[in-house]
Amino acid sequence: EDQVTQSPEALRLQEGESSSLNCSYTVSGLRGLFWYRQDPGKGPEFLFTLYSAGEEKEKERLKATLTKKESFLHITAPKPEDSATYLCAVNSGNTPLVFGKGTRLSVIA
Amino acid sequence: DTGVSQNPRHKITKRGQNVTFRCDPISEHNRLYWYRQTLGQGPEFLTYFQNEAQLEKSRLLSDRFSAERPKGSFSTLEIQRTEQGDSAMYLCASSPPGQGVKPQHFGDGTRLSIL
Numbered sequence A: 001e002d003q004v005t006q007s008p009e010a011l012r013l014q015e016g017e018s019s020s021l022n023c024s025y026t027v028s029g030l031r032g033l034f035w036y037r038q039d040p041g042k043g044p045e046f047l048f049t050l051y052s053a054g055e056e057k058e059k060e061r062l063k064a065t066l067t068k069k070e071s072f073l074h075i076t077a078p079k080p081e082d083s084a085t086y087l088c089a090v091n092s093g094n095t096p097l098v099f100g101k102g103t104r105l106s107v108i109a
Numbered sequence B: 001d002t003g004v005s006q007n008p009r010h011k012i013t014k015r016g017q018n019v020t021f022r023c024d025p026i027s028e029h030n031r032l033y034w035y036r037q038t039l040g041q042g043p044e045f046l047t048y049f050q051n052e053a054q055l056e057k058s059r060l061l062s063d064r065f066s067a068e069r070p071k072g073s074f075s076t077l078e079i080q081r082t083e084q085g086d087s088a089m090y091l092c093a094s095s096p097p098g099q100g101v102k103p104q105h106f107g108d109g110t111r112l113s114i115l
Helices: none
Strands: A003-007 A010-014 A019-026 A032-038 A045-050 A056-059 A062-066 A070-075 A084-091 A103-108 B005-007 B010-013 B019-024 B031-037 B044-050 B053-057 B065-068 B075-079 B088-095 B110-114
Touching (some): A019 A032, A019 A084, A032 A070, A045 A062, A070 A084, B010 B019, B019 B088, B019 B110, B044 B065
Antiparallel strands (some): A003 A019, A019 A070, A032 A045, A032 A084, A056 A062, A084 A103, B019 B075, B031 B044, B031 B088, B044 B053, B065 B075
16 A cells, blocks of 8 residues: 655745755555645646656756655745645556645745 | 635535535646545546547446536536445546656645545
């Protein structure tokens, strides 16, 4: 059974304080790993897809990386508007995504 | 690209009543998914359509839940005889056709509260 574990559960940063979010996964055969951002009362917003170990994707202050066992979402010089819950999900060839519980990020000005 | 649209945004009902939610996917997306999300958890898969065919259902989906996608366009999710444990956010997502794994794009959900 596919499993995704995200850490930490919650993270509080000062504006400009860079950090990383972790997503550890166990799957029978990874076909894609996805990062989403979710604001309160909204649906998940797609950020990145990573397909193979060693792959990296960047968007503004966010950079996602992938190894054979985990993915990291690096946040460089975060701003208050980066505050949200960040969700990681995997697809192993079965159609549905399997999500982790997310990391709640708060960036304080 | 108008995004995935879900209606209603909020639904409050009494235990035992039936409810129905609607999802309009992004146009030209042939795949449609329903998920359920409770507080502090990630979304959990419920069911999946490719065009009008329902191809997969989760073991979480009891007999009280039914989903349809007539003509492969919008989809409805009905819950019969609602229970307290059905209170959650119901999310719909869609993805485009083509080879390989495509990202799923989510709507803003329908929040269901059971009194």
